[in-house]
Amino acid sequence: MEGTEIHRRLSGLRGRAARLFGRRRHDHEEHVAGAAPVARQAAVWRLARVSELRVETAHATTIVFDVPGWPLHAAGQHVDLRLTAEDGYQAERSYSIASPPEEPGVAITVDRIPDGEVSPFLNDVLLVGDEIEIRGPFGGYFNWHSQDGGPLFLIGGGSGLVPLMAMLRHRQATASTADVRLLLSARSSEDVLYRDELGALGAVDDVTIAQTFTRHPPAGWTGFARRIDREMLAAVGPPPEAMPRVYICGPAAFVEQAAELLVRLGHPPEKIRTERFGPSG
Amino acid sequence: MSPITRGFHGRPHHEDDAARLPPGQHIEADFPVLSAGPTPHTPLDRWTFEITGAVDRPVSWTWEELLALPTEMPTVDIHCVTKWSKLDTHWRGVAIDTLLAAVKTSASHVLAKCDGGYTTNLPLADVTGSRAWIVYEYEGQPLPPEHGGPARLLVPHLYFWKSAKWVRSLVLRDDDAPGFWESNGYHIYGDPWKEQRYTGD
Numbered sequence: 383m384e385g386t387e388i389h390r391r392l393s394g395l396r397g398r399a400a401r402l403f404g405r406r407r408h409d410h411e412e413h414v415a416g417a418a419p420v421a422r423q424a425a426v427w428r429l430a431r432v433s434e435l436r437v438e439t440a441h442a443t444t445i446v447f448d449v450p451g452w453p454l455h456a457a458g459q460h461v462d463l464r465l466t467a468e469d470g471y472q473a474e475r476s477y478s479i480a481s482p483p484e485e486p487g488v489a490i491t492v493d494r495i496p497d498g499e500v501s502p503f504l505n506d507v508l509l510v511g512d513e514i515e516i517r518g519p520f521g522g523y524f525n526w527h528s529q530d531g532g533p534l535f536l537i538g539g540g541s542g543l544v545p546l547m548a549m550l551r552h553r554q555a556t557a558s559t560a561d562v563r564l565l566l567s568a569r570s571s572e573d574v575l576y577r578d579e580l581g582a583l584g585a586v587d588d589v590t591i592a593q594t595f596t597r598h599p600p601a602g603w604t605g606f607a608r609r610i611d612r613e614m615l616a617a618v619g620p621p622p623e624a625m626p627r628v629y630i631c632g633p634a635a636f637v638e639q640a641a642e643l644l645v646r647l648g649h650p651p652e653k654i655r656t657e658r659f660g661p662s663g
Numbered sequence: 664m665s666p667i668t669r670g671f672h673g674r675p676h677h678e679d680d681a682a683r684l685p686p687g688q689h690i691e692a693d694f695p696v697l698s699a700g701p702t703p704h705t706p707l708d709r710w711t712f713e714i715t716g717a718v719d720r721p722v723s724w725t726w727e728e729l730l731a732l733p734t735e736m737p738t739v740d741i742h743c744v745t746k747w748s749k750l751d752t753h754w755r756g757v758a759i760d761t762l763l764a765a766v767k768t769s770a771s772h773v774l775a776k777c778d779g780g781y782t783t784n785l786p787l788a789d790v791t792g793s794r795a796w797i798v799y800e801y802e803g804q805p806l807p808p809e810h811g812g813p814a815r816l817l818v819p820h821l822y823f824w825k826s827a828k829w830v831r832s833l834v835l836r837d838d839d840a841p842g843f844w845e846s847n848g849y850h851i852y853g854d855p856w857k858e859q860r861y862t863g864d
Contacts, residue, residue: 425863466665471673474687499674507670522847634696641701
């Protein structure tokens with residue numbers, strides 16, 4: 383595939399995003415000086431207030447921010463956080479947005495990296511009412527808008543579920559009927575984010591949720607209990623002829639493996655979008 | 664002036680390393696992989712590298728021809744826009760200066776094109792003057808595909824998305840045209856020391 387083809391496709395996407403932003407801009411007029419382009423609004427650091435904390439698993443917390451003037455985001459985008467210590471030292475990290483654009487505020491879900499610098503703080507120290515610098519939304523490629531349609535094949539490894547969850551929530555909030563299949567790989571069921579919500583989502587028509595547990599499947603589990611492989615992807619995902627939009631997010635090795643297997647199954651590489659979690663403590 | 668984040672102290676930081684870290688970056692010992700899609704695999708017997716566009720005549724090298732060119736072994740710090748930096752990375756490859764010596768051009772910019780459709784744009788001045796290479800070895804080993812092998816661009820003074828993986832050609836241009844990430848919200852130039860991460864920075 384030539385670069386120019388990708389460009390045409392991408393500028394189409396950007397056009398849609400711009401129209402979406404354009405429609406909503408008047409909602410935020412009181413916060414926006416003039417009609418600054420959306421990209422420039424995204425680059426501005428804003429002070430967010432923590433409005434809610436939700437414990438998701440033993441090592442992950444969802445943080446909901448109230449952000450005055452927040453530009454509308456797309457499912458799959460990320461934000462940057464900036465933390466400042468008393469001595470002026472600053473740390474920045476990127477986190478995928480978990481909430482759909484239709485929900486007020488911005489939610490992220492942070493996995494605690496045991497020896498990390500920022501994620502233990504966000505999990506263990508942060509309180510409702512605390513203020514923190516945030517900017518975004520960023521990333522114009524790993525996005526899904528309900529008007530893009532389906533079928534969708536979402537593949538998540540561990541906390542790689544977060545941006546995919548934003549897509550599932552966006553699908554539900556817009557009453558989209560796009561066929562969507564989620565394949566989620568986790569070590570055990572205790573490690574699965576948004577467990578109850580996924581259960582409810584999976585009970586709906588057009589949504590298939592398949593899970594594989596790589597270390598400790600629940601007692602009596604008869605489903606997948608291994609790392610993702612060719613058979614699993616073929617069994618869960620739409621066939622390549624259905625030309626699904628594929629979104630894969632997770633640790634680098636997981637994403638590399640899933641993308642490679644899908645290409646070998648016959649999915650066109652340009653239909654496969656990946657987001658990889660490097661270590662980001 | 665940023666407000667202090669209640670209860671955040673950060674990790675003890677070493678001043679020596681801190682001086683080598685652009686704003687907002689932290690040191691990473693591993694080498695994370697970041698790509699927008701699947702890793703392409705082009706067999707070496709079909710691999711070529713080209714310089715085309717605004718040149719007197721296009722030039723192309725086969726894999727063997729590239730390996731036969733004079734090599735350099737840069738040791739550089741790299742800075743990914745996703746906030747990690749890696750210090751003292753060791754590479755082997757061919758300076759872009761060496762490749763550009765084969766053409767005549769008055770171009771101002773270059774668009775790097777890659778297997779898989781990825782592109783990135785740079786001023787020509789940023790890939791000359793011993794500041795950029797086509798590299799095919801990392802830490803003494805052939806460059807692994809997930810890190811851009813068989814060969815990638817290395818432009819360490821800009822954010823690492825400019826160091827395009829799986830690079831196959833440089834298109835010289837008389838104007839600047841945004842590449843893949845530059846069309847998707849990321850900065851047109853990408854200087855880590857000015858923290859030019861996103862459009863508008």
